[in-house]
Amino acid sequence: MDTARALSANLASLLRREHSALGAFLVALADFDRRRAWMTLGHASLFAYLHRELRLSKAAAQYRKVAAELIQEVAAVGEALGEGRLCLTSIVEVARVVTAENWETVLPKFFGLSRREAMKVVAELQPHPAPPTRTIVSPVRTAPSEVAAGPAFALPALPLEVGPAGNCTPGSSSELTDREVNTSAPTHRPAEVVPLTADLRRFHLTVSDRFLKKLQAARDALAHARPGATEEELLEAGLDLLLEKAAKRKGLVSKPRKTPPPAKADHIPAHVKRAVWERDGGRCQFRLPSGEICGSTHQLEFDHIEPVALGGASTVDNVRITCRRHNIISARRVFGDDWMDRYAPGKASLPADTG
Ligand SMILES: [Zn+2]
Incomplete structure (x- = not known):
């Protein structure tokens, strides 16, 4: 004792x-x-x-x-x-x-x-006026003998990592209710739609890993045009393209507008972009203090190593890929914070952290 x-x-x-x-x-x-x-x-x-x-x-x-x-x-x-x-x-x-x-x-x-x-x-x-929209991707494990109709088991998608757990109610942070354990429908069932409000629906969909990879690729490709786009926005944009194509086939849509992008002083020719993209493997090349490269695939930009303003050319050797944040950090290192704040107010602060 x-x-x-x-x-x-x-x-x-x-x-x-x-x-x-x-x-x-x-x-x-x-x-x-x-x-x-x-x-x-x-x-x-x-x-x-x-x-x-x-x-x-x-x-x-x-x-x-x-x-x-x-x-x-x-x-x-x-x-x-x-x-x-x-x-x-x-x-x-x-x-x-x-x-x-x-x-x-x-x-x-x-x-x-x-x-x-x-x-x-x-x-x-803080009761929500409307239920929050959310996207949760959870792996579905199906027993080998029950691939077609067996019950599926979904792992929780939120990382409920327990830090210093001393003051947390024991077990409750990682306990799962029965409902959570059994959220996934068997793979052969159609997608499930749950009405939330007059206009909002929760949409449960079982997809392949291939589908998720394409979704991520679409998000990366559209990071500039639609930064922070939700899964719903990305998928809706894709559906709009399909519908537009179908309507065009039926002659319902007039010719698309043609607005060529204006040429800029720091224009990088397409063949240079292709070569740089291939060389850099579509990843941010900014070097971290540890010596490794950033490697991010999010919001990528073509960055002039020697800036155009200082006479740098748009050649394969002088262009690299960086993520948006590292492009800004590089510019600040070259031009200094004062100059950036005065002449590039749009780049005065880093974009919101997307994690
Ligand atoms: Zn980076």
């Missing part, structure tokens, strides 16, 4: 240190973000810094990024995490409703709650 008490006291002490270390880390991270120090180190975002330099998993990086941003607005969040009253896994929910104005009354409602419990508090505090 005495030994068990002593062991327990040691565990409690270790747990307090874990909470306190997490709180200190997040407060320091908030300061790091406030100074945009990740940009100075060549990273595209705080999330990229956490994932690539500190080697945190994407989920762990996302929780810490959200916490660091919230702490900059509400310092009490850092204290609550450090004291173990607030669970890091609930931070995404906390960030939805807690503000600099309301934290004194709203923040304590989340003390000791798991992520799922926090979701309920948010729903009570």
Whole structure:
């Protein structure tokens, strides 16, 4: 009994240190973000810094990024995490409703709650006028003998990674209800449509991995024309193309308008673009402090290594592929922040973090 008490006291002490270390880390991270120090180190975002330099998993990086941003607005969040009253896994929910104005009354409602419990508090505090639209991709596992009609099992799509779990209600952050475990329809059934409001439907669809790859390729290809497009917008754009084609076949649509793009001073010929794209493998070539390249396939741009403004030519040797964020970071390194803020206000700040 005495030994068990002593062991327990040691565990409690270790747990307090874990909470306190997490709180200190997040407060320091908030300061790091406030100074945009990740940009100075060549990273595209705080999330990229956490994932690539500190080697945190994407989920762990996302929780810490959200916490660091919230702490900059509400310092009490850092204290609550450090004291173990607030669970890091609930931070995404906390960030939805807690503000600099309301934290004194709203923040304590989340003390000791798991992520799922926090979701309920948010729903009570902030009922949605319309249910949120969402896209969840979950793998479907089907028993080999029941490929056609067997029951499918869906894994939860949200990473419910448990950080310092000491103050979270045991088990509840990773517990699954029966409904969640059995959300996937067997593969042969038609897509399921659930009415949500007069105009909104939830659409459950079982697709192949090939389909998802094409969807991602379409998103990357359209990242410029339609940044941040949702799955619905991408699919609707594709359906519009199909319908337009069908209507054209029936002679329903007049000739498409022809508006050739205006030539710019920094115009890069198509054959140069093709060669650069092939050489760079369609990935951002910006070199990180670690020596590896960024490799992002998101919002890619053709970047003049020696800028056009400084006499750089649009040749294969002088053009490379970068993601939008690294294109801006490169320009800031060449021209300096003052110049960019004055002459390129559109590039004064980095685009919103898309994770
Ligand atoms: Zn990049």
